[in-house]
Amino acid sequence: xxxxxxxxxxxxxxxxxxxxxxxxxxxxxxxxxxxxxxxxxxxxxxxxxxxxxxxxxxxxxxxxxxxxxxxxxxxxxxxxxxxxxxxxxxxxxxxxxxxxxxxxxxxxxxxxx
Amino acid sequence: xxxxxxxxxxxxxxxxxxxxxxxxxxxxxxxxxxxxxxxxxxxxxxxxxxxxxxxxxxxxxxxxxxxxxxxxxxxxxxxxxxxxxxxxxxxxxxxxxxxxxxxxxxxxx
Amino acid sequence: xxxxxxxxxxxxxxxxxxxxxxxxxxxxxxxxxxxxxxxxxxxxxxxxxxxxxxxxxxxxxxxxxxxxxxxxxxxxxxxxxxxxxxxxxxxxxxxxxxxxxxxxxxxxxxxxxxxxxxxxxxxxxxxxxxxxxxxxxxxxxxxxxxxxxxxxxxxxxxxxxxxxxxxxxxxxxxxxxxxxxxxxxxxxxxxxxxxxxxxxxxxxxxxxxxxxxxxxxxxxxxxxxxxxxxxxxxxxxxxxx
Numbered sequence: 001x002x003x004x005x006x007x008x009x010x011x012x013x014x015x016x017x018x019x020x021x022x023x024x025x026x027x028x029x030x031x032x033x034x035x036x037x038x039x040x041x042x043x044x045x046x047x048x049x050x051x052x053x054x055x056x057x058x059x060x061x062x063x064x065x066x067x068x069x070x071x072x073x074x075x076x077x078x079x080x081x082x083x084x085x086x087x088x089x090x091x092x093x094x095x096x097x098x099x100x101x102x103x104x105x106x107x108x109x110x111x112x113x
Numbered sequence: 114x115x116x117x118x119x120x121x122x123x124x125x126x127x128x129x130x131x132x133x134x135x136x137x138x139x140x141x142x143x144x145x146x147x148x149x150x151x152x153x154x155x156x157x158x159x160x161x162x163x164x165x166x167x168x169x170x171x172x173x174x175x176x177x178x179x180x181x182x183x184x185x186x187x188x189x190x191x192x193x194x195x196x197x198x199x200x201x202x203x204x205x206x207x208x209x210x211x212x213x214x215x216x217x218x219x220x221x222x
Numbered sequence: 223x224x225x226x227x228x229x230x231x232x233x234x235x236x237x238x239x240x241x242x243x244x245x246x247x248x249x250x251x252x253x254x255x256x257x258x259x260x261x262x263x264x265x266x267x268x269x270x271x272x273x274x275x276x277x278x279x280x281x282x283x284x285x286x287x288x289x290x291x292x293x294x295x296x297x298x299x300x301x302x303x304x305x306x307x308x309x310x311x312x313x314x315x316x317x318x319x320x321x322x323x324x325x326x327x328x329x330x331x332x333x334x335x336x337x338x339x340x341x342x343x344x345x346x347x348x349x350x351x352x353x354x355x356x357x358x359x360x361x362x363x364x365x366x367x368x369x370x371x372x373x374x375x376x377x378x379x380x381x382x383x384x385x386x387x388x389x390x391x392x393x394x395x396x397x398x399x400x401x402x403x404x405x406x407x408x409x410x411x412x413x414x415x416x417x418x419x420x421x422x423x424x425x426x427x428x429x430x431x432x433x434x435x436x437x438x439x440x441x442x443x444x445x446x447x448x449x450x451x452x453x454x455x456x457x458x459x460x461x462x463x
Contacts, residue, residue: 004291005380010431018428022186025179028209035216046152065138072134075127081429082124082448104138114387117454117463120425124455185426189386 016098017074020067027064062105069101114188114198119181126178133171158220165221172213180206226250229305231259233271234313237322243311244268248301256296256304257285260312260324273324283374283438287324288313293379295438315379331378331394338395339417342402343410353407365404368397368446370439377433377443389422393433393443396424400446403453415454416463424450 002011037044051057077093115123144154158164184202187193193201229250232243246267248259257275264271275285280298287296290304290311304310318326346353355362377393378384384392391399399418402408418424427447434442457463 005293005432005436006382006430008432008435010429010435011382014428014430018186021179021182025183025205025209028175028179029212032209032212032216036212036219042152042155065141068134068138072131076131078429079124079127081444082451085445085448085452107142114389114421115425116421116423117419117425117458120451121455121458189383 013074013077013097016070017078020071020074023067024064024071066101066105069104070098073097073101114194115181115185119184122177123181126174126181129170129174130178133167133174136167137171155220159222161221165217168217168221169214172210172217176206176209176213179209226305226308228308229259229301230309231263232309232311233260233263233324235271235323236320238320241320241323243313250301250305254301256287256289256299256301256310256312259301259310260287260296271324272322280438281372283372283376286315286374286376286379288315288379293376293436295374295376298438315375317379317381317384318375326375328375331373331375331392334391334395334422335373335398337417337422338391338399339402339410339414340395340398341410342405343408343413345407345409355406359406361404361406364449365401368401368441368443371397371441372439374438376436376438377441380432380436382430382432383426383428387422387426390426391418391422391424393427393447396427396450397441397443397446400449403450412462415450415457418450419454419458419463424454427451 034048037048074097077097080093180202183205184198187201188198227250228247231246231248233246235241235244246263248262251258257278260271260273261275264273273285273287275297276282278285278297280295283295285296286293288294289296289299290306293315296312301310312324314320314324314326318328318331321327357363357366371394373394375394377397381390381393383390396418399414403411403414424447427444429444429448431442431444434444437443454463
């Protein structure tokens with residue numbers, strides 16, 4: 001499924017970073033609009049928040065937290081590579097970044113359910 | 114499809130966002146752990162200068178970062194270029210900034 | 223299980239107007255490289271097959287082709303290592319226009335080499351004393367890490383940013399530029415940094431490191447490009463650009 005010349009861990013790290021960034025960028029306007037309901041439509045906001053207490057929505061929120069953490073840790077990895085010229089064990093750091101993100105999202109999820 | 118200046122804006126906004134995102138995640142964890150509902154969260158954020166500054170800066174940084182990030186994506190995968198690409202970048206930044214500051218005002222004002 | 227005596231080589235035939243894979247059955251031999259097999263096809267089956275090679279001993283980079291989807295030197299690829307279910311797919315390098323069959327047009331590759339400031343700008347003549355460069359100085363070590371590039375095009379062919387952004391100068395050209403930025407004898411630094419700071423410059427690299435993974439000389443253009451990012455960023459922040 002992945003083209004042969006892309007079949008290595010750092011390309012997957014790039015893919016995750018790009019996908020998470022696009023998803024977050026698409027999510028943000030929705031997030032802002034919902035928060036904006038607090039201005040005049042607090043009742044509607046309450047309705048949205050109640051709806052968000054259902055399991056599928058909580059799982060989606062866990063997903064978003066995961067995407068945010070993945071994008072953050074992946075981005076930090078890039079900043080280190082570009083500005084500190086540090087390249088030993090880049091692959092291990094990429095893997096650790098994903099693991100940490102998953103842990104963060106899981107912790108969040110466990111608190112929420 | 115970025116030169117050195119857009120690259121610098123992207124990286125600088127990233128450096129600003131890193132601690133803000135960590136702070137945002139911490140705030141969410143705290144709110145969720147404390148079982149706070151919408152009204153309780155709002156009662157803590159309304160009128161708070163700290164929240165206002167924090168999330169105001171967050172919105173500005175994310176508007177720059179998101180607009181430039183999406184610029185690269187639409188150039189590389191949708192082949193937008195030239196004036197169209199510049200227009201898209203500005204529009205994305207404007208939408209994020211506008212909606213974001215409005216949300217800030219809603220939650221803090 | 224008996225050992226296979228033959229392999230199916232699916233070789234891309236065609237030109238700039240298009241083409242497709244053609245199947246050739248090639249006898250398997252010990253210590254046979256992909257280049258050996260392509261040469262066998264051209265001598266025994268298809269005299270009209272076009273391809274490039276020179277040294278055939280892993281030094282010149284001329285024989286680079288796409289083998290099972292990855293760009294590599296065919297003289298340093300053993301056929302037995304790449305046969306999958308009895309078949310191998312051989313195609314010309316990607317990201318370069320095809321002239322015929324397995325031979326590509328490298329003009330754009332070398333054009334970008336020049337555009338990225340790949341030309342050494344002399345500051346002395348043969349009448350001046352030889353420059354005293356310490357081989358263990360920081361800048362010389364940085365330059366040495368990238369100067370073994372022989373312009374084979376494997377990294378350029380592997381790079382997805384080259385694929386997606388036609389203006390992107392590419393890993394080889396930028397790597398070369400970085401070695402010259404670190405050459406104390408060179409006088410073209412300002413012009414060179416400007417050349418790599420534009421819309422097709424080093425800032426488009428996303429650090430996939432496909433180039434580093436596939437470079438037959440084990441170079442890492444991504445790190446050279448990171449160096450250029452730092453150098454250009456510093457120049458802007460200092461007001462020099």
